[in-house]
Amino acid sequence: MIWVTWRQNRAEGFVALGVLLLSSLFLLVTGLQMAHDFQQSGLSDCLAHHTQSAICATLAKAFMNQYSPFLPFASALVFLPILLGVIVGAPLVAREFEQRTHQLVWLQSITRMRWLSVKVVVVLGTSLLAALALMVLLIWWYSPFSQLIGSFNQVTFDFAGPVLIASTAMALALGIFAGTLTRRTVFAIFLTIVLIVVIRIGVEFNLRPNYEPPIIVTWPLVQGDNPATVGTQPPPIILKTQDWNLGQGFMDAQGNKTGVFRCTGPQTQTLAQCIQTNGYRNYLSYQPANRFWTFQWIETSIYLAFTLVAVGTTFLLMKRRPT
Amino acid sequence: MSYAVETTNLSKRYGRTWALQDCSLALPTRRVAALVGPNGAGKTTFLHLAAGWLPPTSGRVQVFNQNPSTQLKAVLPRIGFVAQDHPLYRSFTVEDLLTFGRRLNPRWDDRLARARMQMLGVPLKRRAGQLSGGQQAQVALMLALAKRPDLLLLDEPLASLDPLARREFLRTLLDATVESGLTVLLSSHNISDLERVCDYLIILSASYVQLEGDIQEIQRTHKRLIGPHQESEAIASVHTVIETSQTARQTTLLVRTNGPLFAPSWEVQEVSLEDIVLAYLSQQAAEHLSSAPSPRTHNGMEVVQ
Numbered sequence: 001m002i003w004v005t006w007r008q009n010r011a012e013g014f015v016a017l018g019v020l021l022l023s024s025l026f027l028l029v030t031g032l033q034m035a036h037d038f039q040q041s042g043l044s045d046c047l048a049h050h051t052q053s054a055i056c057a058t059l060a061k062a063f064m065n066q067y068s069p070f071l072p073f074a075s076a077l078v079f080l081p082i083l084l085g086v087i088v089g090a091p092l093v094a095r096e097f098e099q100r101t102h103q104l105v106w107l108q109s110i111t112r113m114r115w116l117s118v119k120v121v122v123v124l125g126t127s128l129l130a131a132l133a134l135m136v137l138l139i140w141w142y143s144p145f146s147q148l149i150g151s152f153n154q155v156t157f158d159f160a161g162p163v164l165i166a167s168t169a170m171a172l173a174l175g176i177f178a179g180t181l182t183r184r185t186v187f188a189i190f191l192t193i194v195l196i197v198v199i200r201i202g203v204e205f206n207l208r209p210n211y212e213p214p215i216i217v218t219w220p221l222v223q224g225d226n227p228a229t230v231g232t233q234p235p236p237i238i239l240k241t242q243d244w245n246l247g248q249g250f251m252d253a254q255g256n257k258t259g260v261f262r263c264t265g266p267q268t269q270t271l272a273q274c275i276q277t278n279g280y281r282n283y284l285s286y287q288p289a290n291r292f293w294t295f296q297w298i299e300t301s302i303y304l305a306f307t308l309v310a311v312g313t314t315f316l317l318m319k320r321r322p323t
Numbered sequence: 324m325s326y327a328v329e330t331t332n333l334s335k336r337y338g339r340t341w342a343l344q345d346c347s348l349a350l351p352t353r354r355v356a357a358l359v360g361p362n363g364a365g366k367t368t369f370l371h372l373a374a375g376w377l378p379p380t381s382g383r384v385q386v387f388n389q390n391p392s393t394q395l396k397a398v399l400p401r402i403g404f405v406a407q408d409h410p411l412y413r414s415f416t417v418e419d420l421l422t423f424g425r426r427l428n429p430r431w432d433d434r435l436a437r438a439r440m441q442m443l444g445v446p447l448k449r450r451a452g453q454l455s456g457g458q459q460a461q462v463a464l465m466l467a468l469a470k471r472p473d474l475l476l477l478d479e480p481l482a483s484l485d486p487l488a489r490r491e492f493l494r495t496l497l498d499a500t501v502e503s504g505l506t507v508l509l510s511s512h513n514i515s516d517l518e519r520v521c522d523y524l525i526i527l528s529a530s531y532v533q534l535e536g537d538i539q540e541i542q543r544t545h546k547r548l549i550g551p552h553q554e555s556e557a558i559a560s561v562h563t564v565i566e567t568s569q570t571a572r573q574t575t576l577l578v579r580t581n582g583p584l585f586a587p588s589w590e591v592q593e594v595s596l597e598d599i600v601l602a603y604l605s606q607q608a609a610e611h612l613s614s615a616p617s618p619r620t621h622n623g624m625e626v627v628q
Contacts, residue, residue, distance in 0.1 A: 003426050007419055008412065099413065103406035104463075107374060108427035109399050109470070
């Protein structure tokens with residue numbers, strides 16, 4: 001059955017391998033060049049010794065100017081798992097029903113549960129190995145950027161750890177599930193995309209910043225009631241490169257985030273007085289760098305949970321609807 | 324006598340429609356049986372139940388004294404199945420399909436498979452999707468036969484083939500049954516193609532079994548009688564009348580004889596197998612149209628219509 005699975009999916013396998021090799025080649029070539037520049041220019045030393053000199057800033061700026069155009073490429077690679085779910089996952093079972101070959105394979109000497117298990121394990125297994133390779137390569141490739149702009153941000157978080165592997169597993173499992181449910185490749189592809197997009201947007205934008213309550217720092221908007229000082233107060237802390245800045249703004253006395261000042265006092269009231277009486281202040285919300293791996297593992301668990309549910313439902317569906 | 328397939332009140336329902344009802348039959352081993360009935364009569368459902376593909380709604384099916392839906396692992400290697408339209412992996416070459424069969428079946432006979440493909444002139448390097456319809460059917464049959472099954476089930480194997488391909492397909496099938504102790508059950512909506520190869524007949528209509536038995540026996544016991552109107556009652560009291568047609572001067576009966584036929588005033592004729600099948604199928608339809616709407620016949624009528 002392993003051979004059969006390979007034979008059935010080898011076309012997709014070759015395409016996926018080709019894409020992986022091309023991406024790897026690109027990452028290797030550009031990555032080696034970046035690493036070389038990073039060392040030779042002295043930027044690496046600068047960052048290691050926390051030198052806040054003008055030369056270091058110039059070097060960093062030059063490096064970013066030259067290599068930041070490559071960054072979108074790294075974030076584009078995050079779509080590879082989705083592609084895998086659509087190209088390999090969705091047709092895995094759906095195509096058998098569509099071409100009615102399930103009537104051929106289910107009447108060989110193996111049970112259909114075994115047939116499904118081998119298919120799922122082989123495809124998931126190889127894809128996870130590929131995702132692992134891609135993850136290692138991406139982390140290495142990104143390491144100069146990591147020291148300059150950090151890895152704890154919405155984009156880099158997707159590929160800077162096991163989340164990449166778990167999201168690949170989930171995309172595939174959702175594809176297989178969709179194919180088993182609809183039994184039509186086209187519907188399955190559509191359903192796979194919808195499921196992946198809905199789940200990932202939900203997780204990345206609603207859950208990810210809040211796996212642990214963000215740290216919120218507040219400080220006064222104004223010094224005394226001196227109108228000249230409104231909005232000029234510096235924050236009491238400076239975020240490190242590796243911290244995840246969730247944004248800053250204003251907060252009222254009750255701790256509600258707000259974009260505007262509601263001044264209900266007499267006409268003569270100045271802005272500074274309004275700020276004072278309503279208790280408006282600055283806030284900065286962030287996740288500290290040391291939570292990075294906790295967050296990675298939490299999100300990995302979430303995607304793996306979706307994977308398990310999708311695979312489990314696939315097996316149930318196959319058992320319930322035998323024809 | 325040992326049986327390849329034995330069913331007791333076997334029934335299968337899809338939603339509210341009965342696909343098969345109270346089907347009790349026993350197919351002896353080493354027979355080549357035709358399962359005949361109109362489209363929608365439950366033939367495919369019956370074959371799927373026998374292959375353990377579906378669990379029955381009620382009743383029992385046994386293949387070589389094993390229950391295929393609970394003992395599938397034991398039953399599957401003993402069954403060869405050629406599904407309707409003989410599906411194959413279209414991107415696989417014939418060679419790939421041989422590997423497929425070899426890897427998935429413990430009893431696989433590679434020599435037999437290769438010999439058959441060579442005999443039929445099917446190129447091993449060609450993809451299944453590029454073979455002619457007749458060749459695809461032959462490859463599907465080869466996959467089922469090289470599995471060395473004890474029971475071979477074929478679902479409408481001839482439906483999509485041209486006359487020449489039909490003849491060749493049946494020849495391959497016949498060769499295989501002669502060589503081994505294989506039991507064959509093949510479904511068809513047309514008996515005329517199968518008369519040459521089959522020695523056993525099961526008529527399935529409107530989800531019921533109408534007739535089951537050895538073909539020679541069936542032909543021996545079914546007669547067409549032509550004679551006077553007034554004596555048809557007397558005939559019907561001894562023998563089973565399947566079909567009656569009347570003209571102004573005489574009555575024609577198709578009867579199943581229950582014992583010796585003594586009817587001096589009637590002209591007795593042999594009946595072709597096709598006419599017997601048609602008589603049973605039209606009898607079934609007529610019964611449903613005239614009977615009171617009990618739930619069973621009601622469902623049957625839906626299928627007939």
